[in-house]
Every structure is written in structure tokens, then in C-alpha cells.
Amino acid sequence: xxxxxxxxxxxxxxxxxxxxxxxxxxxxxxxxxxxxxxxxxxxxxxxxxxxxxxxxxxxxxxxxxxxxxxxxxxxxxxxxxxxxxxxxxxxxxxxxxxxxxxxxxxxxxxxxxxxxxxxxxxxxxxxxxxxxxxxxxxxxxxxxxxxxxxxxxxxxxxxxxxxxxxxxxxxxxxxxxxxxxxxxxxxxxxxxxxxxxxxxxxxxxxxxxxxxxxxxxxxxxxxxxxxxxxxxxxxxxxxxxxxxxxxxxxxxxxxxxxxxxxxxxxxxxxxxxxxxxxxxxxxxxxxxxxxxxxxxxxxxxxxxxxxxxxxxxxxxxxxxxxxxxxxxxxxxxxxxxxxxxxxxxxxxxxxxxxxxxxxxxxxxxxxxxxxxxxxxxxxxxxxxxxxxxxxxxxxxxxxxxxxxxxxxxxxxxxxxxxxxxxxxxxxxxxxxxxxxxxxxxxxxxx
Amino acid sequence: xxxxxxxxxxxxxxxxxxxxxxxxxxxxxxxxxxxxxxxxxxxxxxxxxxxxxxxxxxxxxxxxxxxxxxxxxxxxxxxxxxxxxxxxxxxxxxxxxxxxxxxxxxxxxxxxxxxxxxxxxxxxxxxxxxxxxxxxxxxxxxxxxxxxxxxxxxxxxxxxxxxxxxxxxxxxxxxxxxxxxxxxxxxxxxxxxxxxxxxxxxxxxxxxxxxxxxxxxxxxxxxxxxxxxxxxxxxxxxxxxxxxxxxxxxxxxxxxxxxxxxxxxxxxxxxxxxxxxxxxxxxxxxxxxxxxxxxxxxxxxxxxxxxxxxxxxxxxxxxxxxxxxxxxxxxxxxxxxxxxxxxxxxxxxxxxxxxxxxxxxxxxxxxx
Numbered sequence: 180x181x182x183x184x185x186x187x188x189x190x191x192x193x194x195x196x197x198x199x200x201x202x203x204x205x206x207x208x209x210x211x212x213x214x215x216x217x218x219x220x221x222x223x224x225x226x227x228x229x230x231x232x233x234x235x236x237x238x239x240x241x242x243x244x245x246x247x248x249x250x251x252x253x254x255x256x257x258x259x260x261x262x263x264x265x266x267x268x269x270x271x272x273x274x275x276x277x278x279x280x281x282x283x284x285x286x287x288x289x290x291x292x293x294x295x296x297x298x299x300x301x302x303x304x305x306x307x308x309x310x311x312x313x314x315x316x317x318x319x320x321x322x323x324x325x326x327x328x329x330x331x332x333x334x335x336x337x338x339x340x341x342x343x344x345x346x347x348x349x350x351x352x353x354x355x356x357x358x359x360x361x362x363x364x365x366x367x368x369x370x371x372x373x374x375x376x377x378x379x380x381x382x383x384x385x386x387x388x389x390x391x392x393x394x395x396x397x398x399x400x401x402x403x404x405x406x407x408x409x410x411x412x413x414x415x416x417x418x419x420x421x422x423x424x425x426x427x428x429x430x431x432x433x434x435x436x437x438x439x440x441x442x443x444x445x446x447x448x449x450x451x452x453x454x455x456x457x458x459x460x461x462x463x464x465x466x467x468x469x470x471x472x473x474x475x476x477x478x479x480x481x482x483x484x485x486x487x488x489x490x491x492x493x494x495x496x497x498x499x500x501x502x503x504x505x506x507x508x509x510x511x512x513x514x515x516x517x518x519x520x521x522x523x524x525x526x527x528x529x530x531x532x533x534x535x536x537x538x539x540x541x542x543x544x545x546x547x548x549x550x551x552x553x554x555x556x557x558x559x560x561x562x563x564x565x566x567x568x569x570x571x572x573x574x575x576x577x578x579x580x581x582x583x584x585x586x587x588x589x590x591x592x593x594x595x596x597x598x599x600x601x602x603x604x605x606x607x608x609x610x611x612x613x614x615x616x617x618x619x620x621x622x623x624x625x
Numbered sequence: 626x627x628x629x630x631x632x633x634x635x636x637x638x639x640x641x642x643x644x645x646x647x648x649x650x651x652x653x654x655x656x657x658x659x660x661x662x663x664x665x666x667x668x669x670x671x672x673x674x675x676x677x678x679x680x681x682x683x684x685x686x687x688x689x690x691x692x693x694x695x696x697x698x699x700x701x702x703x704x705x706x707x708x709x710x711x712x713x714x715x716x717x718x719x720x721x722x723x724x725x726x727x728x729x730x731x732x733x734x735x736x737x738x739x740x741x742x743x744x745x746x747x748x749x750x751x752x753x754x755x756x757x758x759x760x761x762x763x764x765x766x767x768x769x770x771x772x773x774x775x776x777x778x779x780x781x782x783x784x785x786x787x788x789x790x791x792x793x794x795x796x797x798x799x800x801x802x803x804x805x806x807x808x809x810x811x812x813x814x815x816x817x818x819x820x821x822x823x824x825x826x827x828x829x830x831x832x833x834x835x836x837x838x839x840x841x842x843x844x845x846x847x848x849x850x851x852x853x854x855x856x857x858x859x860x861x862x863x864x865x866x867x868x869x870x871x872x873x874x875x876x877x878x879x880x881x882x883x884x885x886x887x888x889x890x891x892x893x894x895x896x897x898x899x900x901x902x903x904x905x906x907x908x909x910x911x912x913x914x915x916x917x918x919x920x921x922x923x924x925x926x927x928x929x930x931x932x933x934x935x936x937x938x939x940x941x942x943x944x945x946x947x948x949x950x951x952x953x954x955x956x957x958x959x960x961x962x963x964x965x966x967x968x969x970x971x972x973x974x975x976x977x978x979x980x981x982x983x984x985x986x987x988x989x990x991x992x993x
Contacts, residue, residue, distance in 0.1 A: 316837070323886075323898035326861040326964060329839035330814050336833055345813040345839050347799055348900070348963035349668070349715060350774065352687070353731050353754065355967050356713070371966065 192304075306397060309333055310388055313340070313396075317386040327378045340396065342381035344374075651959065653937035656979035659696075659956075661704040664688045667958035667976055669716045672949040677723030680949050681705070681740075682956060684978055685714030691728045691738065696954065696980065708738050708745045715754065721762040727769055729758035735771045737783050748783045751775050757810075759803040761822055770826070772798030772810055780826055790826060794818070804845040807853040807870070811840035817858065819870060834858070835866035835881055844904040846911060846927070857913055857927070859901030861964075865915055867927050880930070885917030900964055903945050909952040912987045916943035916957050918964040929990045941974065948983060955983035 183199035185191035191201065313333045320327070328346035330339040351371075358367035384392055599614035603622045608614075652658060663686035673681040680696040691714050693705045712732030719726055726738040727748070735749035735758050749755065753775035761768050761780070768789055769781045774797040779788040796813035807829075808820040815834040820826050834840065838860045848854040855869035863885045872878035887897040899919035906913045912933060916922045920939035925932050944962040948955055960976035961969065 319896070319898070323896055324965075325863065325898040326839065326900055329861050332815060332834075332837050335835060335837075339814060345796070345815075347797075347813070347839065347841070349713075349754075349756070350797075351966070352666075352963040353713065355963075355970075356687075367967075 306393075309397075310393060313385055314388060317382050321382055321386070328374065340385070342384070343378065346374075650938070650940040651975070651977060652979060653939060654979070654981065656981040657700045657702070659684075659694055659702045659978040659980060661692070661694075662976055662978050663690060663692060663960075665713075665972070665976065666960040666962065667945055667978060668714060670945045670947040670956050670958055670978065671717045671719055671726075672947055672954070672956065673723050674719050674721055675950040676721065677719075680954060681723075682947075682949075682978070682980075683717045683719070683726050684945075684958065685717045685728055685730075686960075686976070687713040689713055689730070691717060691726070693726070693740065696949075700980065702980070706740065706743055708736070708743075710734070710736065712754065715756050716758045718759050720760045721767075727758045727760060729755035729771060731755075733773070735769065735781070737769070749779060749781045749788070750786070751777065751779065753797070756798050757801040759801060759808070761803055761805060761808070761826070763805060763822055763824075765824065770801070770803060770808065772801045774798065776812075778810060778820075778826075792820075792826065792828065795831075799840050800843045802843050802845045802856065804847060804853040807845060809843050809845055809856045809858075811843045811858060813839070815840060819856075830870070832868065835868055835879060836860040836862070836864055838862040838864075841900050842903050844906055844913070846906045846913070857904045857906070859904050859915060861900035863896075863898040863901065863917065865901055865904065865925075882925070882930070884915055884923055884925075884932075885919045885921065887919070899942075900962070902943060902962055903947075903957075905946050905948050905955075907948055907952045907983065907987045908950060910987050910989050912989050914946055914948070914955060914957075914983075914987070916946040918942040918962055920959070922946060922955075922957050924987050926989045931990050933988075933990060934986055941976075952987065953982065953984045955981045955987075957981070 180198075180200040183191050183193075183197050183201050186197065186199070186201040191197050316331065316333065320331070326348065328344055328351065330343050330345045332339045354370075355367055358364055385396075388396075599616060602608055602614050603618045659682070663684060665686050665688035667684050667686045669685045671683045673679070673683075682694045682696050682702070683691060684694075685691045689710050689712060691708045691710070693707070694702045695705050696702050708728070710728065710730035710732050712730045714728050714730045716729040717726060724740060726740060727735055728738060728745070729735045729749075731754035733751045733754055734747045735751075735755050736745045737748045738745040748769060749758075749771045751771065751773035753773050755771050755773045757770075757772040759770045761770055766789075767782075769783060770778060771781065772778050772794070776794045776797055778792040778794055778798065778801075780790040780792075782789050794810065794812050795816040795818075799811050799813055801808065801810040803822070806822045808822055808826065810816075810818050810820065811834075812818070815836065815838075817832040817834050817840065819829045819832060821829040836858060839862075840858060841861050842859040843856050845853045845856045853870075855867065855872070858866045858868060860866075864881050864883050866879070866881040868879050869875070885899040885901055897919070899917045901915050901917050903916045904913055911928070912924060912926045914922055914924050920942050921936045922943055923932060923935040939959050941959045942962040942964055943957050944960050946955065946957040956978060958976065958978045961971070961974065963970070
């Protein structure tokens with residue numbers, strides 16, 4: 180029998196049930212984690228099964244370990260669950276959903292009272308596993324040479340983690356061809372460089388995850404549930420906006436340097452995009468508000484994430500990010516990060532927020548208010564725009580965003596419905612009645 | 626400066642075509658090379674349907690052209706015709722009667738190529754490059770379905786300039802597949818939608834992606850009664866998810882598997898992970914083939930959940946693949962797929978399409 184690595188580290192989730200050997204005298208706390216519940220099914224990462232009945236994602240921490248529960252993944256034979264066809268395999272995603280659902284309430288409850296240590300153990304476990312999974316995935320992503328311009332989600336039913344944009348190789352290559360044909364290779368190279376930097380910084384942020392990032396991640400993940408609202412990072416989660424302020428900007432000073440690199444052509448220059456409805460792709464990360472300047476943005480409801488500024492010239496400085504006029508941001512599709520200093524937001528796809536897992540997924544739609552075309556993402560009082568503000572100012576990003584923080588971060592009381600106000604005032608949220616808007620400033624007691 | 630890291634570089638290790646052939650790795654599997662292959666990366670391949678006698682192969686490339694070859698039983702390939710777009714061709718498909726070929730291009734249009742007259746006319750228009758094109762043949766209607774980066778799915782009657790129907794997608798369409806009455810579309814931001822095509826196309830279900838990363842390719846598979854019952858979804862992270870639409874036991878029946886990675890069993894060293902560029906199901910056996918950026922193709926049996934075969938590594942990524950209508954021929958294209966960015970792009974490098982006899986190797990493994 181192989182010795183269980185996790186037991187040695189004191190964190191084997193199977194305890195008695197574990198299929199590997201737990202040497203006596205090894206860490207005594209090893210058995211404790213087994214309480215995490217669930218059976219040891221083989222997951223799709225044929226490495227160790229998950230103790231908790233969540234999707235297999237969280238277990239990616241065990242994914243590459245040499246400790247392999249009996250299902251092996253030798254190349255020539257079976258993959259995954261073959262060793263035990265009887266067991267439910269590959270991540271009971273369904274049960275994962277329900278368990279995370281129940282976590283929401285507990286978690287949001289804790290957001291409002293100071294985090295007490297009476298939390299359910301399993302919940303801590305859940306978060307830890309999630310974090311572990313994310314860290315492992317980031318490490319793998321970094322070392323494996325896989326395509327970097329991809330969104331990422333740590334667990335099946337969770338939305339994508341913000342800060343990563345989806346660009347397919349074809350889109351990138353098309354950009355390249357366009358730039359080459361307009362003899363503008365340098366701008367292409369610059370944009371690529373920016374994208375890569377943004378990706379790298381986001382990756383490092385997640386890899387060396389600190390409590391601020393963690394907090395924001397969780398609030399976003401838990402509250403958004405099954406929705407794949409493309410990551411605004413601070414979008415209007417009901418609970419997360421305040422407090423998560425640290426999230427985007429906090430550790431991200433590295434990318435503030437990229438501010439200078441943003442070369443945008445304020446006006447029509449969607450880079451080399453041939454026609455008005457720009458086709459180029461690099462909207463998301465590099466886009467901070469650039470589009471702000473280009474008023475043509477408002478018409479692009481149906482275009483692919485517009486490329487901001489891969490265009491020629493420009494020396495639009497950071498200060499020119501004027502977030503003031505909401506209509507400027509009404510790209511139906513464009514994703515942009517308001518704060519170059521902060522982690523980039525990936526494509527908003529605002530028109531399509533109710534994409535997944537319907538259910539309470541109205542969050543995204545509700546959060547954005549008029550989530551129809553031309554979503555005025557930054558014009559909404561409830562938009563999660565706010566959190567970016569304080570963080571960016573703290574990280575020496577463009578200060579112009581900060582001005583909007585106040586009114587955008589919290590919902591003014593008069594905008595809340597009676598129901599929502601009641602919820603905010605109450606000691607804890609009632610499941611099913613969790614408000615979609617951030618609470619008013621006055622009610623905060625963080 | 627290398628932006629994409631220095632993992633096993635592709636283009637850097639390939640030898641020149643004109644140099645020595647001893648270490649030339651462009652065809653390690655010794656498969657048949659298609660003559661007159663396109664001059665730039667091949668984005669899509671498609672074989673003619675059974676209604677057409679013989680085998681005709683269509684390939685769309687980044688050189689803006691679509692080429693057609695006749696593939697004879699002895700393996701000889703005869704170039705037949707070619708059409709041009711004004712932008713790279715991203716997808717091709719045949720009509721059910723084998724008389725027309727539909728091509729989708731970055732020039733935001735899709736064209737219908739009548740092979741008999743060798744004329745091509747535009748039949749679709751989008752606001753952004755058209756990524757996928759499929760022919761739908763329903764009992765009460767026929768149309769062309771185009772998916773584009775403008776986040777729409779449009780259905781076209783080829784005779785009319787405006788679409789019969791437009792459906793909004795949550796994000797840019799990255800890949801799609803149609804097997805009547807089901808259509809599966811995978812979009813950016815891990816979007817996944819299944820449509821049912823009876824009477825008229827309508828959204829059937831939005832599915833939570835079983836994969837964590839960007840979707841790259843999708844292929845629908847059928848059950849024993851030849852009805853579409855699920856799909857295989859490939860991502861850039863060397864993983865394929867097999868997903869049934871209405872399985873008796875979703876947790877058990879749906880699964881994902883890793884593929885196109887280096888260091889299969891040795892997990893101590895970091896693996897290189899490659900994107901899955903294409904998935905194709907064998908029309909007879911129901912087994913599947915995947916091709917990846919690592920320059921290998923693999924055959925799998927999803928019911929027995931085993932791998933059947935993995936090829937040797939080619940010196941270039943394999944960007945597309947396709948089976949012919951009876952499953953005897955497996956075609957795969959060896960050309961750069963941009964998986965490592967522009968730095969590894971070598972316009973001088975020759976692009977190949979290989980044909981392999983697929984009758985034997987894709988037989989399902991007997992379940993133990």
C-alpha cells in the first residue's frame with residue numbers, strides 16, 4: 180500500500196476510509212479531516228477522490244500528487260473511474276452544487292458579523308479546498324505552457340474567476356494578420372505584452388493568495404453561484420462590494436506599470452479593426468475605459484469585445500480615464516477593467532448575464548440594472564464599480580475612478596426596496612431574500 | 626523575448642523541408658500526404674457525405690482559400706477545385722446531398738460553393754468573423770447555421786439575404802456541432818448551449834461547463850439507435866469532457882479525461898499541457914479521435930473509457946481532423962495553430978494534411 184501523503188501532512192480527508200496507508204505515529208490530526216463527509220469516489224482527476232461531495236475541482240490539490248487512489252491514469256489503460264465502476268465517479272457535480280448552495284447562507288452570514296470562529300468546520304474546509312485547488316491550478320497553468328488567454332473557474336458550478344479573459348488562438352491570430360497588413364506589428368506586440376503581463380499578474384495574485392484576494396474571491400464565488408457572469412470582479416454582489424475593495428487592486432501594483440503602456444487611440448481607433456463594429460478581440464484586460472474616450476463604443480452592442488487601443492499612437496494617460504459618463508460604457512459586450520492598476524476584468528458580456536444556471540442567477544442581470552444591450556455597467560449605482568475605486572487609489576492607479584466610488588459602492592437608502600432594507604437591517608439574510616444590491620453605507624458595520 | 630514561455634517549442638525543433646529527411650518529423654505516422662496542401666494553416670477539414678460516391682475532402686485555410694480534393698481508394702489525392710474568401714476560412718461543411726460546400730470565414734461572411742458549377746455565392750453575413758457553419762436538414766426545413774464572434778447564431782435559407790432566425794449567444798461562438806435534431810454550441814467564457822432543431826431551432830438547455838478553461842472544440846455523439854445523445858467538449862487545457870444530455874445517472878455517466886499532455890504518468894515534473902484542437906467521432910464505431918497542439922492524435926473509446934491509441938508526435942500541432950462518411954479514412958491537418966503565439970509562426974513551414982486508414986484502429990475495446 181502506498182503511504183498517504185496527506186495523512187502525513189495531517190490533512191487526509193478520508194481518515195479511516197482512506198485507501199492508502201496511514202502509518203501510526205504519523206500526524207495524529209490526519210484522521211480529523213475525514214469528517215469532511217462524502218464518500219471517496221474517483222474524481223475526474225484520477226488522483227485522490229474528494230472527501231467532500233463537491234465537484235472534483237477542489238481536489239486538484241491532489242491532482243498531481245503521487246499518491247493516487249487506486250484509480251490510476253496510466254496512459255495505456257483506463258482513465259478515471261474504471262477501477263470501480265460502482266462508485267459514482269467524476270465529481271458528483273450535482274451534489275456539489277447543493278452543498279455549495281447551503282454554504283452561501285452561512286458564509287454571507289459571517290460576512291456581516293465579524294468572522295467568528297464558530298463557523299462550521301466543513302465550510303472552512305470548503306474554502307480551503309477551493310483555495311488549494313486554485314493555487315494548484317495556477318501553478319499548473321504557469322508551468323505547463325498552456326494557452327494563457329483563457330477564463331478559469333475553480334469548480335464546475337462556479338462562475339469564472341475575474342481577471343482572466345477568453346481569447347481564442349484564432350482571434351489572436353486574426354489580430355496578428357490585421358496588424359501585419361497595416362504594418363503595425365509593434366502595436367500588436369505591445370498589446371500582446373500587456374495582455375501577458377495582466378495575465379501573469381493575475382496569476383501570481385491567485386497563486387500567492389492572500390486574505391484580501393481570498394475574501395473577494397469567495398464572496399464573489401459564493402454569491403454568484405451558478406452564474407457565469409463574466410467577471411467583473413467587483414460587480415454588484417449583494418454582499419461583497421464593501422470589504423472586497425481590497426480585491427482588485429490590493430496586491431496588484433505590478434500591473435500599474437502597464438498603465439503607461441496602454442496606448443489608446445481615443446477616437447475611432449479600435450486598432451486595426453476594419454469596420455465600425457470592431458472585430459478585434461483584446462477588449463478586456465487592456466481596455467480600461469479607453470473605450471470611454473471613443474464614443475463609438477456605445478454602438479457596439481453586438482460586436483466582439485472591442486479592442487481598445489491597440490491602435491496607433493496615443494498617449495492617453497491614465498488620468499484620462501473618465502468614468503463619469505455612464506453611457507460611454509455601454510458596450511453590449513465589451514469587457515473592461517476600470518482600473519488598469521487593478522486586476523483586469525474580463526469581458527463583461529453584459530447582455531448575456533443570465534447565461535447560466537438560471538436560478539437565482541438573476542444577480543447578474545439585476546445587478547446591472549438594465550442588462551439589455553448597452554449595459555451601463557458603470558452607470559449603475561449598484562454596480563460594483565466602487566470597490567475598484569478605493570483599491571486603485573491605494574495602488575497608485577488612476578485616481579479618477581475614486582471619485583465615483585462613494586455613490587457607486589453602496590446603494591443609497593432610497594434606492595432600496597422595503598424588502599431589501601429589511602434584509603440589510605436584519606441580523607442575517609434570509610435565504611431567498613438576499614438583496615442583489617450592495618447595502619447602503621449607513622448600514623455597514625464592518 | 627519569448628512571451629509564451631519556453632516549453633517544448635514547436636516550430637523551433639522542426640527541420641526544414643528541404644533539409645535532411647532522416648530526422649524529419651513531419652509525418653512520423655507514415656500516413657498518406659494530401660497533394661497540393663494549402664499554403665497556410667489549415668483550420669478545418671470536412672469529408673463529403675455518403676450521398677456522394679467516392680470521397681471528397683474540403684479544407685479551409687488561413688491563406689483564405691478552400692480546397693477540394695478527390696480521395697481515391699488507393700489513397701491517391703487529386704486536387705479538384707479551389708475557392709477564395711477575403712479572409713481566413715474558419716469552418717467548412719457539406720450539404721446533405723453533397724452538391725454544395727459551405728464555408729465560413731473571418732471576412733464575416735459564409736459562402737455556398739456549388740461544386741458542379743464551381744461558383745461560390747455569399748449566403749450569410751455577420752458583424753464579426755464567422756467561426757462555425759453547419760448544414761441542418763430537418764424534415765420540414767433546411768438551412769445553414771452560422772455561429773460568429775458577434776455572439777449570434779444565425780440560420781440562413783440560402784436563397785435569402787436575411788437570416789431566417791437569429792439567436793443570441795452569451796458570448797462569442799467558439800465551436801459548434803450539429804447532428805439533427807441536436808446542436809451544441811460552445812462559446813467564450815465557458816458557455817455551453819444545446820439547441821433542439823425540430824420544427825425550428827430553439828434553445829434547449831444551457832449547460833454548466835464541465836471544464837474549467839476555454840472551450841475549444843465540440844463534437845456530438847450518438848447512441849446505439851443513432852440518435853444524438855451527448856457531446857464531447859475539448860478545452861485548451863488538455864482535457865475532454867464527455868457529457869450526456871439526459872443520462873440516467875449524470876454523476877456517473879458524465880466524465881472528463883485528460884489528454885494531449887506530456888509526462889502522462891510521471892506527475893512529479895510539471896506537465897506540458899496542450900489544447901485539444903479537434904474532436905471527431907467515428908461514424909460507425911462511435912469511438913472518438915482527438916487532435917491537439919502537441920502534434921499528436923489519439924483515439925479513445927468513451928464507453929470503455931479507455932485510450933485506444935496515441936500517435937507519435939508530429940513536428941507541428943495538429944489543427945483539425947475529420948472522418949470520412951464510412952469511417953475508413955481519418956484525415957488530420959498538421960499546421961501551426963497559434964498555440965504559442967506569433968513567435969513560433971513560421972510562414973515557410975509546410976502545412977500537411979494526412980490521411981490514415983481508420984477502419985481497424987478505432988474499433989471499440991471490449992468492455993471487461
